[in-house]
Amino acid sequence: MKEDAKLRKVVLYDALKKAVLTLERRPGSDLDEVRLSEEFSLSRTPLREVLRQLAGEGYVELRENRGARISEMNHTSLRDFFLAAPMVYGAILRLAARNARSGQIADLKTVQETFKEALRKGSGTDRALANNRFHEITGEMADNIYLLPSFKRLLIDHARIGMTFYRPQDTQMVENLSAASEQHDAIITAIETGDEAAAEQLATDHWNLSRNQIEIFVMPSRLDIPLGSLSHKTHI
Amino acid sequence: MKEDAKLRKVVLYDALKKAVLTLERRPGSDLDEVRLSEEFSLSRTPLREVLRQLAGEGYVELRENRGARISEMNHTSLRDFFLAAPMVYGAILRLAARNARSGQIADLKTVQETFKEALRKGSGTDRALANNRFHEITGEMADNIYLLPSFKRLLIDHARIGMTFYRPQDTQMVENLSAASEQHDAIITAIETGDEAAAEQLATDHWNLSRNQIEIFVMPSRLDIPLGSLSHKTHI
DNA sequence: TATATTTTTATTGTGTACAATCATTATTAT
DNA sequence: ATAATAATGATTGTACACAATAAAAATATA
Numbered sequence: 001m002k003e004d005a006k007l008r009k010v011v012l013y014d015a016l017k018k019a020v021l022t023l024e025r026r027p028g029s030d031l032d033e034v035r036l037s038e039e040f041s042l043s044r045t046p047l048r049e050v051l052r053q054l055a056g057e058g059y060v061e062l063r064e065n066r067g068a069r070i071s072e073m074n075h076t077s078l079r080d081f082f083l084a085a086p087m088v089y090g091a092i093l094r095l096a097a098r099n100a101r102s103g104q105i106a107d108l109k110t111v112q113e114t115f116k117e118a119l120r121k122g123s124g125t126d127r128a129l130a131n132n133r134f135h136e137i138t139g140e141m142a143d144n145i146y147l148l149p150s151f152k153r154l155l156i157d158h159a160r161i162g163m164t165f166y167r168p169q170d171t172q173m174v175e176n177l178s179a180a181s182e183q184h185d186a187i188i189t190a191i192e193t194g195d196e197a198a199a200e201q202l203a204t205d206h207w208n209l210s211r212n213q214i215e216i217f218v219m220p221s222r223l224d225i226p227l228g229s230l231s232h233k234t235h236i
Numbered sequence: 237m238k239e240d241a242k243l244r245k246v247v248l249y250d251a252l253k254k255a256v257l258t259l260e261r262r263p264g265s266d267l268d269e270v271r272l273s274e275e276f277s278l279s280r281t282p283l284r285e286v287l288r289q290l291a292g293e294g295y296v297e298l299r300e301n302r303g304a305r306i307s308e309m310n311h312t313s314l315r316d317f318f319l320a321a322p323m324v325y326g327a328i329l330r331l332a333a334r335n336a337r338s339g340q341i342a343d344l345k346t347v348q349e350t351f352k353e354a355l356r357k358g359s360g361t362d363r364a365l366a367n368n369r370f371h372e373i374t375g376e377m378a379d380n381i382y383l384l385p386s387f388k389r390l391l392i393d394h395a396r397i398g399m400t401f402y403r404p405q406d407t408q409m410v411e412n413l414s415a416a417s418e419q420h421d422a423i424i425t426a427i428e429t430g431d432e433a434a435a436e437q438l439a440t441d442h443w444n445l446s447r448n449q450i451e452i453f454v455m456p457s458r459l460d461i462p463l464g465s466l467s468h469k470t471h472i
Numbered sequence: 473t474a475t476a477t478t479t480t481t482a483t484t485g486t487g488t489a490c491a492a493t494c495a496t497t498a499t500t501a502t
Numbered sequence: 503a504t505a506a507t508a509a510t511g512a513t514t515g516t517a518c519a520c521a522a523t524a525a526a527a528a529t530a531t532a
Contacts, residue, residue: 005486005522034514042487043488044487044514045488049288052285052292053291056293065513065515066493066514067514077381085382091323144320146313146324147324147386149294149389150324153381241517242515269484270484279517301523302484302525303484
């Protein structure tokens with residue numbers, strides 16, 4: 001019972017991150033310090049430090065004297081997302097192909113198996129989290145402290161968007177999912193062979209597929225509705 | 237005397253940021269919580285929150301049970317820097333040309349005048365800070381939440397590198413400085429006319445100039461020395 | 473003398489009490 | 503009845519005391 005506090009802090013940090021990524025906590029929703037501190041058996045002091053850190057990483061937003069909120073997502077951020085993602089991700093994958101270490105490649109393969117497994121019989125959450133982890137590893141491979149901040153910020157909303165379209169509604173979405181999985185395989189190959197050009201091109205393809213999926217799903221009439229206000233059930 | 241605490245918090249935040257950017261506090265140096273809390277008349281609780289936030293933005297690094305440090309700079313980060321900067325900055329300037337608002341353009345012109353003034357009779361610090369502010373504004377113009385994290389991280393080290401080469405030692409460096417100033421002017425024009433291609437190209441030119449300056453200055457023999465361990469005087 | 477072990481000191485991390493601020497409801501004045 | 507104002511309640515922000523940890527010094531042991 002001595003160093004529990006530090007552990008609980010990590011638990012809180014991980015739990016909040018996951019809750020954001022999976023849309024368990026929806027964009028724009030409030031975070032109550034007292035409730036959180038009770039739920040995670042932490043006093044408000046370390047809790048607030050965690051919130052600050054999460055804010056710095058883009059998971060939550062802090063407002064003066066008015067508590068924290070889960071980061072917003074709206075049609076503006078979607079537009080910004082698809083503008084920034086291909087470029088940053090292209091650079092990350094190119095660097096990943098250049099710098100990846102064998103241990104990391106092994107990790108990537110493992111996660112890809114997990115992702116395929118999730119596609120077969122996992123939940124939307126499982127798929128989104130596995131996909132998120134896949135891309136996180138490519139970020140670690142790239143190992144560029146200046147690109148990582150934006151890349152990580154992109155991954156947050158990539159996961160949240162994924163939580164929507166990883167629950168396939170029709171045959172085309174199912175096809176897109178398996179296409180995404182095949183692209184992951186191709187990405188692994190490109191990284192393994194150090195083929196930077198191929199890796200960069202695959203990034204573009206991968207994000208184009210995502211954008212396609214989004215367009216099927218939410219465009220164009222719903223674009224003015226903040227994603228946070230849509231419950232999951234509305235989508236099904 | 238009532239809401240002073242909040243003010244002092246902002247003062248601390250700004251002071252630390254500036255101290256990092258100007259190399260007043262050197263990369264890798266320790267931050268003592270008690271000393272800082274005394275210096276800024278804040279208790280350690282809000283102080284630690286500020287440190288967490290600064291860590292999220294890349295100004296400082298936190299280590300478990302071992303306090304905060306100013307973010308490191310070494311030859312690896314320099315390499316990463318010049319790899320990431322042209323791309324991110326190119327995208328930022330392209331978007332700035334696309335989205336800039338007239339008020340922002342006016343601000344940019346004002347800061348550019350300040351920069352020129354600093355070149356004529358200001359200190360190295362003045363120049364680096366004015367240059368930093370110039371680029372910050374282009375970031376605000378671009379207005380893309382996914383690109384900004386990396387851009388801001390780049391600006392930190394851009395300023396710190398600048399603190400070195402904005403103290404010109406020979407005629408070539410002076411020429412480079414005035415070239416940088418002219419590029420700023422060209423950037424303003426490109427943004428004002430909405431010429432995205434020109435803006436993007438200018439970003440490349442601008443960073444190439446910076447890299448050039450660095451190479452004159454620290455390459456290649458000193459590359460293995462962490463920048464933080466070099467005092468200013470050593471350079472002159 | 474060199475190395476391990478212990479004790480001491482300094483620094484970071486957490487819990488709690490209280491102060492300041494915001495949001496809501498109640499009250500008063502027009 | 504409506505609008506402005508004041509009291510109330512809920513929530514965030516700060517200070518300080520103490521606990522936990524790491525670093526340094528002192529002691530013991532080979």
